Amino acid sequence: MEKLGFNTKAIHVGELIDERFGNVVTPIFQNATFLHPNESEEAYIDPTRNKPYLYTRLGNPTLTSLESKIASLENAIYTLSFSSGMSAISTSILSIVKKNDSVLAINQLYGQTYEFFLKLKNEFSIDVDFVSVDDINSLNISKKNYKLIYVESITNPTLQVVDLDVISKYAIEIKSNLIVDATFATPYNQRPLEFGARISVHSGTKYISGHSDVIIGLSSTNSKELYMKLVENRNNFGSVPDPFCAYLTLRGTKTLGLRMERHQENALKLAKFLKDNRKVANVFYPGLEDNKYNSIARKVLNGFGGMLSFELKGGYEAVKKFLKNLKICIAAPSLGGVETLVTLPIETSHRQLSKEEMKKFGISEGLVRVSIGIEDYEDIEKDFSQAMDKI
Ligand SMILES: Cc1ncc(COP(=O)(O)O)c(C=O)c1O
Numbered sequence: 001m002e003k004l005g006f007n008t009k010a011i012h013v014g015e016l017i018d019e020r021f022g023n024v025v026t027p028i029f030q031n032a033t034f035l036h037p038n039e040s041e042e043a044y045i046d047p048t049r050n051k052p053y054l055y056t057r058l059g060n061p062t063l064t065s066l067e068s069k070i071a072s073l074e075n076a077i078y079t080l081s082f083s084s085g086m087s088a089i090s091t092s093i094l095s096i097v098k099k100n101d102s103v104l105a106i107n108q109l110y111g112q113t114y115e116f117f118l119k120l121k122n123e124f125s126i127d128v129d130f131v132s133v134d135d136i137n138s139l140n141i142s143k144k145n146y147k148l149i150y151v152e153s154i155t156n157p158t159l160q161v162v163d164l165d166v167i168s169k170y171a172i173e174i175k176s177n178l179i180v181d182a183t184f185a186t187p188y189n190q191r192p193l194e195f196g197a198r199i200s201v202h203s204g205t206k207y208i209s210g211h212s213d214v215i216i217g218l219s220s221t222n223s224k225e226l227y228m229k230l231v232e233n234r235n236n237f238g239s240v241p242d243p244f245c246a247y248l249t250l251r252g253t254k255t256l257g258l259r260m261e262r263h264q265e266n267a268l269k270l271a272k273f274l275k276d277n278r279k280v281a282n283v284f285y286p287g288l289e290d291n292k293y294n295s296i297a298r299k300v301l302n303g304f305g306g307m308l309s310f311e312l313k314g315g316y317e318a319v320k321k322f323l324k325n326l327k328i329c330i331a332a333p334s335l336g337g338v339e340t341l342v343t344l345p346i347e348t349s350h351r352q353l354s355k356e357e358m359k360k361f362g363i364s365e366g367l368v369r370v371s372i373g374i375e376d377y378e379d380i381e382k383d384f385s386q387a388m389d390k391i
Pocket of ligand 1: 084
């Protein structure tokens with residue numbers, strides 16, 4: 001097929017259209033089981049087995065449709081869907097590392113991912129070194145034979161940007177496997193496999209599905225061997241998404257490009273507004289020209305995304321008041337939906353960390369994380385402004 005643009009692929013690739021029905025979008029195959037044996041010469045083939053569909057824990061046509069669409073957006077050969085971002089992450093990691101292997105990971109990880117690595121370290125004899133994003137970007141790391149290097153390409157919650165150019169070249173040089181969680185960037189702004197990563201993972205719960213109504217995960221790779229390992233582990237762990245969630249994700253993906261344009265337009269305006277507010281101590285958004293990661297972001301991302309965080313001078317008391325007084329923006333964890341969501345990382349995404357860890361990673365009591373939605377910008381700013389005035 002000729003080379004198609006992102007939005008065209010998001011809308012058309014992978015749709016399961018059958019002229020015998022004349023359907024225009026992929027149907028929801030809400031069934032657990034399929035005919036067996038299916039001797040029809042026209043039977044649809046489950047790519048996870050190269051045989052007709054058998055049982056939804058192994059594969060399902062609605063899932064295949066989503067997986068094909070995401071693979072095309074990631075410029076990947078294979079994508080596999082999972083029951084959550086965490087199952088995509090844990091299954092991808094366990095498809096690479098074994099007992100006594102060494103892992104290098106950034107220290108500012110999504111809290112649950114960090115907890116999973118601690119479990120591997122403490123209970124499964126896997127050696128995990130945590131380093132800062134700055135150390136990764138300058139390759140100030142021990143020269144170990146790392147089996148896996150694990151990064152989030154834009155970190156949560158202080159929006160540090162990993163130099164994928166640098167770390168993927170290094171991973172290739174030392175024959176390590178790089179996994180990139182690109183949830184904040186989305187395939188619209190970054191496709192890690194194009195840099196040389198082995199697996200790109202997403203919490204599809206966020207921007208990809210985009211409407212705060214689905215929990216789903218996605219892993220993409222160009223390696224057949226790794227894909228087969230992911231399939232084997234998904235079958236064993238049973239971490240397959242429900243066909244209805246896959247359908248909602250398919251539907252959401254069609255507007256990913258449009259939504260991201262609006263998210264990042266609103267985010268840049270809000271970042272500038274917050275920077276000029278006297279009650280704000282710090283704003284973290286890689287799109288601001290004086291942000292420490294702005295030049296790396298320009299190199300490795302096509303856009304700066306819709307996430308930002310900021311610190312209020314008044315600390316915990318001030319952020320609690322601010323949250324309480326928001327009228328349109330919603331105080332809730334998660335991110336990437338059409339609505340603006342505001343949360344305190346110390347109480348939600350990073351609640352698992354100890355006080356010392358929070359301090360080390362720059363997650364203060366006054367830090368507010370914002371997932372900027374696609375509402376009319378003026379309404380978001382007015383809402384922030386009135387809630388700030390009440391502090
Ligand atoms: C960067 C990142 N990765 C992974 C996850 C986990 O995704 P899920 O909640 O879909 O399991 C999250 C959830 O907030 C996240 O922010």
